[in-house]
Amino acid sequence: MSAAGENLKINSERLWExxxxxxxxxxxxxxxxxxxxxxxxxxxxxxxxxxxxxxxGLSMGVDKMGTMFMRREGQDANxxxxxxxxxxxxxxxxGKYDGVLGxxxxxxLVRTLNDLDIKTKHxxxxxxxxxxxxxxxxxxxxxxxxxxxxHTLDWAYDKEDAEGKKFGDELKRIGWLGDxxxxxxxxHAFFExxxxxxxxxxxxxxxxxxxTHGQGLSWTEVTxxxxxxxxxxxxxxxxxxxxxxxxxxxxxVDDIAYSHKPDAVGAAGHIDIYPNSRNVIPGKVVxxxxxxxxxxxxxxxxxxxxxxxxxxxCAEMGLGISFEKVGGxxxxxxxxxxxxxxxxxxxxxxxxxxxxxxxxxxxACWISRTAPTAMVMCPCVDxxxxxxxxxxxxxxxxxxxxxxxHAVVEIAEIVE
Amino acid sequence: MSAAGENLKINSERLWExxxxxxxxxxxxxxxxxxxxxxxxxxxxxxxxxxxxxxxGLSMGVDKMGTMFMRREGQDANxxxxxxxxxxxxxxxxGKYDGVLGxxxxxxLVRTLNDLDIKTKHxxxxxxxxxxxxxxxxxxxxxxxxxxxxHTLDWAYDKEDAEGKKFGDELKRIGWLGDxxxxxxxxHAFFExxxxxxxxxxxxxxxxxxxTHGQGLSWTEVTxxxxxxxxxxxxxxxxxxxxxxxxxxxxxVDDIAYSHKPDAVGAAGHIDIYPNSRNVIPGKVVxxxxxxxxxxxxxxxxxxxxxxxxxxxCAEMGLGISFEKVGGxxxxxxxxxxxxxxxxxxxxxxxxxxxxxxxxxxxACWISRTAPTAMVMCPCVDxxxxxxxxxxxxxxxxxxxxxxxHAVVEIAEIVE
Numbered sequence: 027m028s029a030a031g032e033n034l035k036i037n038s039e040r041l042w043e044x045x046x047x048x049x050x051x052x053x054x055x056x057x058x059x060x061x062x063x064x065x066x067x068x069x070x071x072x073x074x075x076x077x078x079x080x081x082x083g084l085s086m087g088v089d090k091m092g093t094m095f096m097r098r099e100g101q102d103a104n105x106x107x108x109x110x111x112x113x114x115x116x117x118x119x120x121g122k123y124d125g126v127l128g129x130x131x132x133x134x135l136v137r138t139l140n141d142l143d144i145k146t147k148h149x150x151x152x153x154x155x156x157x158x159x160x161x162x163x164x165x166x167x168x169x170x171x172x173x174x175x176x177h178t179l180d181w182a183y184d185k186e187d188a189e190g191k192k193f194g195d196e197l198k199r200i201g202w203l204g205d206x207x208x209x210x211x212x213x214h215a216f217f218e219x220x221x222x223x224x225x226x227x228x229x230x231x232x233x234x235x236x237x238t239h240g241q242g243l244s245w246t247e248v249t250x251x252x253x254x255x256x257x258x259x260x261x262x263x264x265x266x267x268x269x270x271x272x273x274x275x276x277x278x279v280d281d282i283a284y285s286h287k288p289d290a291v292g293a294a295g296h297i298d299i300y301p302n303s304r305n306v307i308p309g310k311v312v313x314x315x316x317x318x319x320x321x322x323x324x325x326x327x328x329x330x331x332x333x334x335x336x337x338x339x340c341a342e343m344g345l346g347i348s349f350e351k352v353g354g355x356x357x358x359x360x361x362x363x364x365x366x367x368x369x370x371x372x373x374x375x376x377x378x379x380x381x382x383x384x385x386x387x388x389x390a391c392w393i394s395r396t397a398p399t400a401m402v403m404c405p406c407v408d409x410x411x412x413x414x415x416x417x418x419x420x421x422x423x424x425x426x427x428x429x430x431x432h433a434v435v436e437i438a439e440i441v442e
Numbered sequence: 443m444s445a446a447g448e449n450l451k452i453n454s455e456r457l458w459e460x461x462x463x464x465x466x467x468x469x470x471x472x473x474x475x476x477x478x479x480x481x482x483x484x485x486x487x488x489x490x491x492x493x494x495x496x497x498x499g500l501s502m503g504v505d506k507m508g509t510m511f512m513r514r515e516g517q518d519a520n521x522x523x524x525x526x527x528x529x530x531x532x533x534x535x536x537g538k539y540d541g542v543l544g545x546x547x548x549x550x551l552v553r554t555l556n557d558l559d560i561k562t563k564h565x566x567x568x569x570x571x572x573x574x575x576x577x578x579x580x581x582x583x584x585x586x587x588x589x590x591x592x593h594t595l596d597w598a599y600d601k602e603d604a605e606g607k608k609f610g611d612e613l614k615r616i617g618w619l620g621d622x623x624x625x626x627x628x629x630h631a632f633f634e635x636x637x638x639x640x641x642x643x644x645x646x647x648x649x650x651x652x653x654t655h656g657q658g659l660s661w662t663e664v665t666x667x668x669x670x671x672x673x674x675x676x677x678x679x680x681x682x683x684x685x686x687x688x689x690x691x692x693x694x695v696d697d698i699a700y701s702h703k704p705d706a707v708g709a710a711g712h713i714d715i716y717p718n719s720r721n722v723i724p725g726k727v728v729x730x731x732x733x734x735x736x737x738x739x740x741x742x743x744x745x746x747x748x749x750x751x752x753x754x755x756c757a758e759m760g761l762g763i764s765f766e767k768v769g770g771x772x773x774x775x776x777x778x779x780x781x782x783x784x785x786x787x788x789x790x791x792x793x794x795x796x797x798x799x800x801x802x803x804x805x806a807c808w809i810s811r812t813a814p815t816a817m818v819m820c821p822c823v824d825x826x827x828x829x830x831x832x833x834x835x836x837x838x839x840x841x842x843x844x845x846x847x848h849a850v851v852e853i854a855e856i857v858e
Contacts, residue, residue, distance in 0.1 A: 224675025241674055245720060255825055257709050257732040258657055258801025259640025262699055264825075267709055270696055276689035283678055293673050293683055296720045297713070304661060304712045304730045304769075305802075306828075314720045316673040353720075385674030386721075409671055409680075412722075 034142070036431060038424040041134040045423065048074060048114070048130065049122040058414025059122055063115040063157040064092070064196040071114045072202060075129065075154060082136050084152065087211075088204025090179060091169035092156040092197045095211065098136050100149035101441045106214035108146075108438040109397070110135070110430065111153030112389060117161055121221075121416020123406065123423070128219040129154050131427035135434060146438035148214050155389045156197070163193045170389035173209045174396045213397035215364050215437045218390040219430040220401060221418055225409030226382065233425040234372040235382035235403030238365055239320035240358030240391040241289075244329050244351070246315045248275065248336065251346035254301060254309030269299055269308035271345045275336045279315050282328050282335075289383055290319040292328060320357045320383045358384075358391045364400030364437065371402075371432030377425050402430050450558070452847060454840040457550040461839065464490060464530070464546065465538040474830025475538055479531040479573035480508070480612040487530045488618060491545065491570060498552050500568065503627075504620025506595060507585035508572040508613045511627065514552050516565035517857045522630035524562075524854040525813070526551070526846065527569030528805060533577055537637075537832025539822065539839070544635040545570050547843035551850060562854035564630050571805045572613070579609045586805035589625045590812045629813035631780050631853045634806040635846040636817060637834055641825030642798065649841040650788040651798035651819030654781055655736035656774030656807040657705075660745050660767070662731045664691065664752065667762035670717060670725030685715055685724035687761045691752045695731055698744050698751075705799055706735040708744060736773045736799045774800075774807045780816030780853065787818075787848030793841045818846050 051071045052061030061067040072094060076086060079096035087095040097107065112128025132152035139146070155173075160166030163185040171177045183194030197203045222228075227235050252268030276294055283292030293316055300310040317328040333349055340347040372379040382403055384391070390401045404426030407417040467487045468477030477483040488510060492502060495512040503511040513523065528544025548568035555562070571589075576582030579601040587593045599610030613619045638644075643651050668684030692710055699708030709732055716726040733744040749765055756763040788795040798819055800807070806817045820842030823833040 222675065223672055224677075225671070225680050226675075226677060229680065243674065254829075255641070256639050256802055256827065257707065257711055258659065258734050258803075259638060259642075260707070260801070260825060261640075261642060262696075262703065262707055264641050264645065265709070267696075269710055269713060270692055273689040273692035276686055277693075280678075280683075280686055287678065291673065291676070291678055293681070293723050294685055295673055295715075295722045295724060296718055297685060297715045297724075298718075299711075299713045302712055302714075304732060306711045307709050308711060308713075316720060318674050385676065386672055387674075409676060411672065413670075 034432065036134050036138045036424060036427045038420060040137065041130060041423060041427055042420050044078065044130045044133065045122060045126060048126055052116065054119055054414040056414035058416060059116040059120050060118050061114070061116045062118060062162045063159060064162065064193065064200055066200065068115055069200040069202060072154065075114060078133055079152065082133065082140055084136065087206055088202060089206035089208045090204055091172050091182065091208050092202040092204060093169045093173065094154040096152040098150045100147055100438065101145050102147045105148040106212050107149035107151045108434055109151045109153050109213045109216040110434050111155065112218050112220055113155045113158035115157060115159050117159050117412045119414050121411060121413060123221050123416060123418050124223065124411050125158055127221060127423060127426065131219045131430050134427050135431035138431060145441045146435065147441050148438040150434060150438055158389055162187045167387055167389050167392055170392040174392040175209055176392055179208055216390060216393045216397050216399045217364065217430060217434050218388055218401045219426045220388055220403055221406040221411060222382070222403045223386050223406060223409065223411035227403065227405035228407065228409065230380065231378065232380045233377040233404065233422065234379035234429050236365060236369045236372060236379055237384050237401035237403055238360055238381045240384045240388065241318040241320050242322055242325045242357030243354050244317045244325050245353035246329065246332060247350045247352045248313055248315060249348045250311045250340060252309050255307045257305045257307055260307060265307055266344050267307050268311040268345060271340050271343050272297065272311040272313055274339045278335050278339065279332065282331050283317065286319060286324045286328065290324050290328065291385070292317045314352065318385060322357050355387070358394050360394055360400045361398035364398050367433040367436045368400050368402050368429060370436065371429040374432060375428055377429060400433065402426055402433065450848065452550050452554045452840060452843050454836060456553065457546060457839060457843055458836050460494065460546045460549065461538060461542060464542055468532065470535055470830040472830035474832060475532040475536050476534050477530070477532045478534055478578045479575060480578065480609065480616055482616065484531055485616040485618060488570065491530060494549055495568065498549065498556055500552065503622055504618060505622035505624045506620055507588050507598065507624050508618040508620060509585045509589065510570040512568040514566045516562050516854065518563045521564040522628050523565035523567045524850055525567045525569050525629045525632040526850050527571065528634050528636055529571045529574035531573060531575050533575050533828045535830050537827060537829060539637050539832060539834050540639065540827050541574055543637060543839060543842065547635045547846050550843050551847035554847060561857045562851065563857050564854040566850060566854055574805055578603045583803055583805050583808055586808040590808040591625055592808055595624055632806060632809045632813050632815045633780065633846055633850050634804055634817045635842045636804055636819055637822040637827060638798070638819045639802050639822060639825065639827035643819065643821035644823065644825065646796060647794065648796045649793040649820065649838065650795035650845050652781060652785045652788060652795050653800050653817035653819055654776055654797045656800045656804065657734040657736050658738055658741045658773030659770050660733045660741050661769035662745065662748060663766045663768045664729055664731060665764045666727045666756060668723070668725050671723045673721045673723055676723060681723055682760050683723050684727040684761060687756050687759050688713065688727040688729055690755045694751050694755065695748065698747050699733065702735060702740045702744065706733070706740050706744065707801070708733045730768065734801060738773055771803070774810050776810055776816045777814035780814050783849040783852045784816050784818050784845060786852065787845040790848060791844055793845060816849065818842055818849065
């Protein structure tokens with residue numbers, strides 16, 4: 027396997043210009059983007075990407091989920107391609123870099139290889155996964171999930187948006203229903219560059235995150251039943267305050283997550299109080315506990331302790347409690363060789379780096395089930411994402427794209 | 443002063459029949475009532491009450507807030523009247539007894555005095571206070587508040603409902619704008635019978651609550667500012683979880699209220715989480731703390747400790763916190779002589795009784811600022827009120843009305 031020389035650098039200005047040009051499609055109202063999946067804006071963004079790729083000599087394949095595969099040929103007719111990419115769709119009030127950076131850095135590395143007339147043994151395929159965000163059609167990472175055989179195609183086609191439009195119909199309407207069977211492609215490896223969407227790299231002043239694991243997730247919806255009663259006329263000992271029960275359980279969740287430090291996390295982002303009136307003691311609270319860890323046994327322990335200890339809290343308070351698992355996926359361990367390629371690339375290029383666990387879900391998490399996979403992360407300002415104010419520096423984008431390129435080229439093998 | 447004999451009993455069936463007849467006006471959808479203030483149904487209910495009162499020989503006065511004063515003459519031309527009453531308006535999904543029992547028990551006691559040809563020195567005036575509920579036009583206890591000079595008439599007239607209709611315009615539209623100056627009447631005393639709207643009497647198997655105090659109220663809206671961040675990619679020590687801050691403060695509120703047992707209470711019924719998404723750590727929580735106590739110094743201590751200790755909790759968690767007082771009234775101590783008249787009546791009639799502190803606000807709380815006042819309470823099933831399922835037994839209604847009658851007659855003085 028050949029290692030690319032330290033002098034192999036991307037065209038930083040060209041990458042940035044492409045990011046800014048893509049951001050003109052489906053602009054948001056506050057400097058970010060609204061280019062949700064299977065909208066006219068999504069279609070327009072895809073066409074621009076296709077145009078750029080074809081200019082760079084890539085040939086296109088589109089599968090039945092609308093995922094775009096833009097191929098640069100390799101020198102060995104029998105070698106499986108190295109895939110690289112992410113997603114061009116955005117949140118309704120999304121940023122310019124979430125997903126887009128990973129796709130356009132893939133394009134930029136191909137442009138750079140073209141500029142320098144570098145050939146690789148394995149083909150390189152730049153990928154735009156359909157509907158990573160999952161806000162218009164839940165769940166997230168939909169096309170990569172179908173690709174990895176986590177969901178069926180028909181299940182995805184039947185998903186409806188808030189207006190009742192179906193995924194399958196909208197994919198056809200915008201003109202991006204391809205003919206390839208989903209998941210038929212075999213990959214030599216898959217690499218995804220993504221902004222961190224968390225605060226660690228910026229806080230520690232690191233340019234590169236070498237992603238070793240994807241956190242597993244467990245969502246438990248908790249319902250506490252107390253008794254609606256008047257805040258004035260119900261003596262303290264006669265109350266069945268579901269809100270107070272929820273408060274004690276939120277602290278329990280915090281304690282449980284800290285007991286598995288440093289990698290486990292836990293919190294409730296969703297909390298609904300009923301009847302939510304100033305002078306009525308809450309008779310019901312529904313909230314969702316989000317536990318994550320890169321270790322499956324830890325997730326199972328957190329789920330189990332939540333149930334046991336929350337039941338005890340509620341029993342002591344005369345409250346009813348029930349639990350429903352409403353989401354989850356197992357932790358991901360990325361491929362050792364691919365992760366090493368990322369770490370080697372950062373070392374070779376002289377970028378500061380540290381290992382990271384991906385807290386958010388990414389297409390790479392599903393693809394890791396079917397192919398050797400790794401991820402590169404670059405910092406984002408203040409950890410902010412899924413927000414129009416999402417920001418990165420040109421230097422961070424450059425570092426991320428260069429590390430991605432070196433890792434891809436190490437695995438795709440330069441042909442001298 | 444004459445004491446009525448133990449043989450002075452109301453007509454239990456007639457009182458119950460009147461309650462059921464009134465409940466036919468503005469029926470709810472689940473067995474209760476929707477007879478909100480200044481609606482056509484309110485007007486119809488008033489007309490039925492007026493008709494009954496005129497049948498009983500009472501003469502009507504109506505003030506500029508629409509409050510109805512139905513007068514039975516006394517024997518002494520110079521004696522101030524003893525007032526008795528409550529309200530006929532209901533919550534949108536209200537019960538058949540909240541307020542209505544107090545008005546119709548006033549009518550029943552007059553009917554009983556008529557039946558037995560009992561005359562009193564002081565006139566007796568049965569009152570229907572406008573807009574006690576305050577759900578259509580906030581705040582609650584509006585007309586009694588203007589009567590007691592807590593609010594001005596113009597302020598009340600300008601209050602708007604959800605459709606932007608003004609109180610003053612709606613009062614005129616339904617035909618119940620009177621010509622009396624509000625608050626011009628002088629009272630010898632005021633008595634209000636009301637269902638408890640709490641669980642104590644039923645739990646202790648008492649027929650009568652002798653209300654000695656009205657709890658004071660303090661509503662503090664608390665805003666905690668943390669930082670929205672991803673539940674997966676934000677390490678525990680870097681979180682600014684406003685939801686967890688709220689949880690700790692809810693426990694603090696509970697501890698503070700218990701430290702002033704047995705009479706003080708505290709809870710949050712209203713809690714709004716932002717952005718309230720399963721995978722976003724809450725960046726903001728707004729909630730309202732409801733503290734009550736019959737003792738002003740206790741309320742002030744609870745408010746002060748809330749601020750000091752909640753600030754400390756938030757400072758330790760890196761959260762911002764601010765407080766806004768959004769409601770409150772001082773505790774009420776009811777008139778000693780009137781309270782004794784209620785207790786004497788319960789004793790004389792052989793009803794089991796205990797002292798109560800009114801946790802909810804009532805017209806009597808405002809009127810106590812302008813006249814000697816007391817309240818009688820009867821149990822309600824499961825403490826349930828502001829709910830169509832609100833229920834009382836005929837026996838409880840009878841006991842409450844009889845105690846009310848005996849207390850009123852003690853103060854109004856039977857003329858032999």
